Each structure stands twice: as structure tokens, then as C-alpha cells.
Amino acid sequence: MARPESWSAEEIAATVADYMRMLMLELAGQKYSKTEHRKGLLAKLNNRSDAAVELKHQNISAVLQKLGCFWIPGYKPRNNYQQALADFVENWISQHPEFDQFSMAAVTQPAVLPEVRDFSRLLVEPPKSPKNRVSENPRTYSAVTNTAVKRDYVAREACNALLGLAGEQLVLEFEEYRLTMAGKKNLANKIEHVSQTQGDGLGYDILSFEENGKERFIEVKTTAFAKETPFFASRNEVRFAEAKPEQFYLYRLFEFKKLPKMFSLQGDLKKHCTLDPVSFVCSFR
Helix, strand or coil: CCCCCCCCHHHHHHHHHHHHHHHHHHHHCCCCCHHHHHHHHHCCCCCCCHHHHHHHHHHHHHHHHHCCCCCCCCCCCCCCCCHHHHHHHHHHHHHCCHHHHHHHHHHHCCCCCCCCCCHHHCECCCCCCCCCCCCCCCCCECCCCCCECCCCHHHHHHCCHHHHHHHHHHHHHHHHHHHHHCCCHHHHCCCECHHHHCCCCCCCCEEEECCCCCEEEEEEEECCCCCCCCEECCHHHHHHHHHCCCCEEEEEEECCCCCCEEEEEECCHHHHEEECCCCCEEEEC
16 A cells, blocks of 8 residues: 655645644634635645544644644644654744734633533543653653743643632532532532632642542642643642542543533542653643
């Protein structure tokens, strides 16, 4: 079977430009159609299939992840990309300073508690471990130059107090729903938002319960972006999760400002994430 023809510089440039156009619309909160963009892009390419374009989009997401940028939800990062693609992505960013402005505006934008009509559809499966995962901290190193790149979008979003609070409020509602549906309204009435009532240094945000009455300690991490987006954990959170693995739960909310979804991970964070020992950035395995 013949190997597919290598992508030309013109094809890569067109694909990167179209992807980044969609990403800018994503960051701005404006609607766009992936299908229409793909149709328009295919007309500029050399007989590429939908699957080939999908893979290239996922490769671009991986480059952006390694540069510490956000990417388009739905295009899960795949790291088996060629150096030429990384070069084009970084060159595009360097030629479009407005990208940084849009990214910073997106991560600092406040959020309010969304209205979720069906909590049974909120919970989804956690990210699966990719076989080609890179081990480097995606905030720190460039796939192109191997030199430090100062992009702190994940850190800035982690400082968005209104986004974090809205996420915690949604989890409070979800936990009340979970226990009430299990016939444990008495336990649902005892749920406590401890980050607000006792301070944020306990190592978790919400005290909830199992159906048998055992305490469940929940740390909430919220992002407006993709499921696989890294997050920051404090030293207290990491130590608490290690000390209470049977009772500690990470609740990760993502795509929060569109149609919020959530997955949960129980136990020691190091079991689920690659943890940077200096910055405490947690990247999913």
C-alpha cells in the first residue's frame, strides 16, 4: 500500500491558518462551524481526506498544548507531529500578537453559575492516557526551539476566582442531586462548601458524603477549555490527596462556559496525572 504523500508547505500553512482562525473565534466566544471550515480547507489541499485533516488538527492541538496555549475542544492533542508543523504554528503565533490578547481575555473573563437542567448528563469519562504522551511540562518548553516560552494561560485561568467559584457552586448542586437521587436527602443537607466557610487551605473545596455516610472530600478544578487542559494543584491539595486516597475526589469541570461537563478522579493525584514538582501543574497521563 502506497504511503500518503507528504504535506507541502502550502498545505501546512493553509491548515494552520484555518485552525488558528477557528481558535480565535473560540477564544472570543463566537460561533463557527468546524464542518464548513473543513470543507473550505479541503478545497485548498491536495486530495486530502477528512481523516487526514482531522489528524492534522489534532497535531496542531498537541503543538499548542506543548507551547502552553489552549486549543480547540474536540481536537484532542496527538503528539506524533513533524517539526515542520510546529514551526508553522509558532511562526503564526509570533506574527499575530493579537492571539495573546485574545487568550488572556478569555482566561480572565468572569463566569456565573450555569443552569444545568439534567445533572444525569453532566458526568463523563476522564481522559484516556495517550500512548504518545510527552513528558515535558507543556507550559515551559517549545517544540520548535527547545527554549523557554513564557505563556501562562493555564496559570492565569487558575487565578480566575469567579470561574472557580462558579465551578464549585455547580458541584454543590451536583452533589445534592447525587445524594438526593440515592435517597439520602439527610446527607445532601449536610454538604458544606468548606473553601467558603473554613478557608481555602484545607486541601479540598467541598465536604460531601458517600451513600453510607462516609465523608467525601472534593477538590474542584474548572476550565472553560478542553477536557485535557492541565490544571494547578496546591501543595496542600497534593498532600491531602495522598493522605486520604479513598476519600479524596478531583472533580474536573471543562468547557464550562458552553455546555459544562465533568469527570471525577478518586485518590492520589499522582496516580492520574504527571505532576510538575516545581510548578505543581498537573497534566493528564
